Amino acid sequence: MLNEDWLRPAWSASHVDAFMTTRAGGVSGGPQASEEQRGLASLNLGRSVGDEPANVVENRRRVEAAVGGHPVFLKQVHGTTVLRLRAEHALPDAAPEAADASISTDPALACAVMVADCLPVLFAGPGVVGAAHAGWRGLAGGVLENTVAAMCDAAHCVPRDISAWMGACIGPDQFEVGADVLAAFGAEPLHQDQPMFRFQRNEQGEARWRADLYGLARRRLEALGIGAVSGGGWCTLSEPSRFFSFRHERVDGLRSGRMAAVIRLR
Template structure:
């Protein structure tokens, strides 16, 4: 199947297949054009079902989508979670040791992170809330425990997310990462007051995620080169679409063992 302009991790993870979708390659119309994979954004359910079918065909396995909560829960995929019509499991990350079940996380500004380890794969949805609370930590731990590997054996790939030029945040985000909300530049936070003179910072989600992954013992870290907000023709971006009062869709990062 043609993968259009979908992204492929630039790692050397043998025995895996992985990609990140973009807006292209589906059947949705209007603001959801064309490969929206989100069921809760107002799109035609039949179009979403066809789009998900195309993703399943491309990955060659059953992608198991989650009910993402901006939390830290990780689930290990099993056939019981892939039953058609089943309510998605409330979690923000999954791991799989079964080639028939693909990990899938959706995003539209938050960071999707894919993991490959000897004998297992994983995927995590890491917005600032989940990232600061430990969703990557929990995913790496679950994957290492399930496969018996060490963190240094795990490869990670960071997909498209909102970039630091566009990701304006308040003091609550700095505090969540243990940073002092002082009105000056800090590692991964650049100070810039808004038009009303209120203190704001530009957050580097990629830098924060890379720092967290390195602290966990990962050394083989890839990706993180794309800003969803600045390229709305290619990527869905929740913040971009909100500023224009437009509907928007969701992309997915998907990975499986082969």
């Protein structure tokens, strides 16, 4: 059973199970937790954020039960590598591989990416699924393009056969970036609004921009010729009671947990 608060793609891909978790539905941050650990309540899926290991194991077990297959978590490094899942990735002693996206043609293996402000994108194609962790570095570097290419190669399909869904990330009114991010996407920092970047100055008078991750991702997916693109519209930083947010750590001083976007073939 999926928790009623989790996000579900509104697409016609009936041959897959897919969702994105929120803070709801787990066991972290209970009455015995330290003050810092209470910030991880309740469905934290990250192992390196100060949570009790037993909590993370149980939280991941609940996600596995909900998706109906084994979710393979990655060692995410803000890169563009795509891992094709194989049976050995689900072994109990398997170490997470360094990658920021995965694809699967096996119903027993679910693709999973963890986020806490970065954009998760789920993909459903004929006989293949995929998941990508698209922070600004990976997005600019081509992680979405690499994921689609790997799916097409594995399933002998074309991009128009694939549907994409964008989960929750930091929204365009909150994602403050500098000129380095504009440069990564080929935009010139001319101290004015640009496509997907809205100019403003911060309290120190420095030039900053608000970046639209959803818009940047949608533009790239549409350029690939993806058959249908949906999702987006949430803001993890603006809804701390529902979503984990890495940037919100600066607001409340507590460690942020991790959510996951998960997909598998039925």
